[in-house]
Amino acid sequence: MILYHCADARSFRPLWALEELGLPYDLRMLPFPPRFRAREYLDINPLGTIPLFVDGETRMTESAAIVEYLCARHSPNDLAVGPDEPGFGAWLNALHFGEATLTFPQTLVLRYSRLEPAERRQPQVAQDYARWFLARLKGLVAILETTPFVAAGRFTGGDISVAYALLLAQTLGLDGEFPPIVANYWARMQDRPGFLAAKAAQVRASQSQAVDPLDVAKL
Ligand SMILES: N[C@@H](CCC(=O)N[C@@H](CS)C(=O)NCC(=O)O)C(=O)O
Numbered sequence: 724m725i726l727y728h729c730a731d732a733r734s735f736r737p738l739w740a741l742e743e744l745g746l747p748y749d750l751r752m753l754p755f756p757p758r759f760r761a762r763e764y765l766d767i768n769p770l771g772t773i774p775l776f777v778d779g780e781t782r783m784t785e786s787a788a789i790v791e792y793l794c795a796r797h798s799p800n801d802l803a804v805g806p807d808e809p810g811f812g813a814w815l816n817a818l819h820f821g822e823a824t825l826t827f828p829q830t831l832v833l834r835y836s837r838l839e840p841a842e843r844r845q846p847q848v849a850q851d852y853a854r855w856f857l858a859r860l861k862g863l864v865a866i867l868e869t870t871p872f873v874a875a876g877r878f879t880g881g882d883i884s885v886a887y888a889l890l891l892a893q894t895l896g897l898d899g900e901f902p903p904i905v906a907n908y909w910a911r912m913q914d915r916p917g918f919l920a921a922k923a924a925q926v927r928a929s930q931s932q933a934v935d936p937l938d939v940a941k942l
Pocket residue numbers: 732733734756757758771772773774784785786787822
C-alpha cells in the first residue's frame with residue numbers, strides 16, 4: 724500500500740489508520756500544497772490533492788473513505804462497525820461528519836487566513852468559518868455526553884475522521900475554544916499509540932526523503 728501524504732494534512736487520517744492497524748505501507752511525503760510545490764504529482768493524481776492511496780488496482784483520494792476501506796478490510800469487528808451492530812449508523816455518520824461538517828469550514832479559514840497572498844486574504848471569511856466550525860462542535864458534544872467514543876462505545880475509524888478535524892483546528896489555533904468535553908476527547912485521541920506512531924512516521928519520512936513539509940502551522 725502506498726500513501727501520498729503532506730504532514731498533518733487530511734492524509735493523516737489514513738496514516739493514523741494504518742498505524743492503528745499495524746499494516747505495512749510506503750509513505751511518500753510531498754511538500755504542501757503539492758499542486759504548486761510538486762507539479763509532477765499531478766501526473767499521478769490530476770486533482771493535485773492529498774491523500775492519494777494506492778492498494779494494487781485500488782486508487783482512492785478521499786481520506787475518510789480510505790479509513791473506512793482499511794478498517795472494513797483489516798479490522799471489521801474492531802476499528803470498523805459492522806452493519807449488524809447497533810453503532811453502524813453512528814460510525815458511518817462520524818466518518819462523514821469529520822470531513823464534510825468539521826473539516827470543510829476549516830479549509831476556508833486556512834485558505835483565507837494563511838494560504839492566499841496577503842492582498843487576497845479575507846479576515847472576515849476566516850473568522851466566519853472559524854465560528855461555523857466551532858458551532859458545529861455542538862454535534863460532537865452531544866455524542867460525547869453519552870459515550871466516550873463516536874460510535875459503538877469503542878475506538879473506531881469514526882474517531883480518526885472526527886479527531887483529524889480537531890488536529891487541523893489545533894494547527895489553526897482554534898483549539899483554545901474547544902468545549903471542555905471536546906478538549907478531553909482530543910487529549911485522549913492524541914495519547915493513542917497509533918496517533919503518536921503516525922506523527923513519528925511523518926517526521927521520519929520527511930527527513931529520510933528530504934522533503935520540507937512546510938507544515939501549515941508554519942505558514
Ligand atoms: N475531501 C478530501 C479533500 C482532499 C483535500 O482537499 N486535501 C487537501 C489537504 S488537507 C489538499 O490537498 N489541498 C491542496 C490543494 O487543494 O491544492 C479528503 O477528505 O481527502
